[in-house]
Amino acid sequence: MDLTLTAEEQAFRDEVRAWLAENHPGEPPAGGEDAQFEFARQWQRTLHEAGWAGISWPREYGGRGATLIEQAIFQEEMARAKAPRPANVLGLVMGGPVVIAHGTEEQKERFLEPILSAEEIWCQGFSEPGSGSDLASLKTRAVKEDGGWRITGQKVWTTYAHHAKWCMLLARSDPDAPKHKGLTYFILDMEQDEVEVRPLRQITGEAEFNELFIDGAWVPDENVIGGEGNGWAVAITTLMNERAGLGATAALGLQATLDDLIELAKRRGRAGDPLVRDRIARLKIAVEGLRLGALRSLTATMRVGIPGPEGSIAKLQWSAANQAMTELALELGGLEALRTDDSWSYRFLRSRANSIEGGTSDVLRNIVAERVLGLPKLR
């Protein structure tokens, strides 16, 4: 057990830190969402040119092949430098890794480089209005025709759909097969008339996500990933990628929020209130519990290939802590914090989704119960 960085890890950290000091893009531009997205796209190009965009990808596919610890160090330095996120997050974290794991040589040749360079943005078409937690019940149809597939259906919560060239799409290719077996994983070209993107307004008032209406869109055979009927297994890879390594980075964000909360408590004259002190201490413990659990997970994964039981609770820990922090901020901040132009009111509202997005806390508890504790399934 040694929580200090090795000489190699320190050298890596210094390299990242120095590079960020030199190349930080500054503040995002004022103006519309499109301008901000272009700024993030340019930032990703800069990252890619220096070999940072695909930090977790194998070197043979244009990545850096960094260890989990190096990835954690990289994220920590990005957070410390307050560097923006790259534009093509879903392509880097999910699309690319799926193509690498399940794609053909031609697909790797075609899709990987434009993901890294942010030339082609990716979005994810999994959830449907009738299929959230029970994703495998999805109804979007894929009908075989000569040379490809005809897709019809509706998707929801599709981040970046309005910027995306490609959509990772899960659709039912065999309506007669058992629900997990009849699915196929497609890469859908968003630039066709049969795909309509509509913004989905959320409780914050903004529209981060979209709805996707697909009416007979075309996917050629060469854009099927992992073969017909294997969509569930391929999709599971992307979901695993979505959750892996979340903890260490998430704890950094929580610590920044906690720092803001402590400042708020002081500014509102509540730093001496025993109730406030107790709640902030609980939150500090929660943040550190998440951070340290994530580090245990990293070590276990590097040693034996899989995280221990501590990894299964990271998302639960994060969502609960983030929601509790924003709730306390509203109590401390009073009506000022509830103003529509105050960042706490936004953070409070946005955090309501934390226990839903990327796996609801209810389903995550099912997963802990069944896979970690070995309890019988309800179904």
Added chain:
Amino acid sequence: MEFGFSDEQREIKATAREFLASRFPAEKVRELAESGNPYDDALWGEMCELGWPGIAIPERYGGQGLGVVELVILLEEMGYALAPSPFISNAYAGALIASAGSDEQRERWLPGIAAGTARGAAEFTNEGGPVVGAAKGSTVLALLTDGGPRIVPTADAELERIPVIDDTRAYFRVRAESGDPLPGDVAWARAAGAVALAAESVGLAARALDIATEYAKEREQFGRPIGAYQAVSHRLANMLWAVEEARSLTYYAAWCADADPEALPLAASMAKARASDAACSVTHDAIQTLGGIGFTWEHDIHFFLKRARVSAQLMGTAAEHRERVASLVGL
């Protein structure tokens, strides 16, 4: 960076799990708890042969010269087995004398503590006087309050057994007029002691979770195992959450005690607060999962609940430690 145990540490853990499971099966723990004297001299002798009492005491005093991480490994396993033993009292006294004692005090007391032949016992808390675990049968007491940090030969002290609900440990109120002051700073040892107790609480919580989980798989109501119902399975998932969070914080605090003492005060308070709460809530939830059988004397789970509750009052309550956390984060 590696936040996990080394091969040697895993070896210590595996040996401890095996030894404790064979020497302290549930029937033995019950027998000791119900006997009124929870400590078995022969079993203590076996632990001494394994070198456990001296695990974190420097080699020049006859110890193994290992650290708080290794101590925590043993204590988590002792909590898991709910082994009645003077081990933690002896280890805490050893830490206080080793870190805050004079050379003369170390020379005089540590070899006996390390060998386990002349045990130490130390103050867990003060309620109407210093309260010491396993004071009877010890040779020397390390006291902290009512006269400051000092050493008192047990023979010079008056001991009064306190009948608290935890029968798996013997608690004594101590009256001692004099004592030989500990010249050094006891802050490190107090923090390390709190981490040690946190580790024991993590272990007993993990065992209570295992007991409840096994029961939920076997017990059937309404035609299926109760663990298939989400009201039950989600509670068990929350119990795992509590145990794992407390465990991560405790391991980190143990590492700080050995390698990053400046970070220890915050780390130790976070660990003790979380582990006390986790042990109390998990043992309570285990009883809820067990239902009626969990409320019977016949079932072992109450021994875990009781140890958890008493430990939560020792070496600083969760609320007291959170108050320290608040101060240390700048409030």
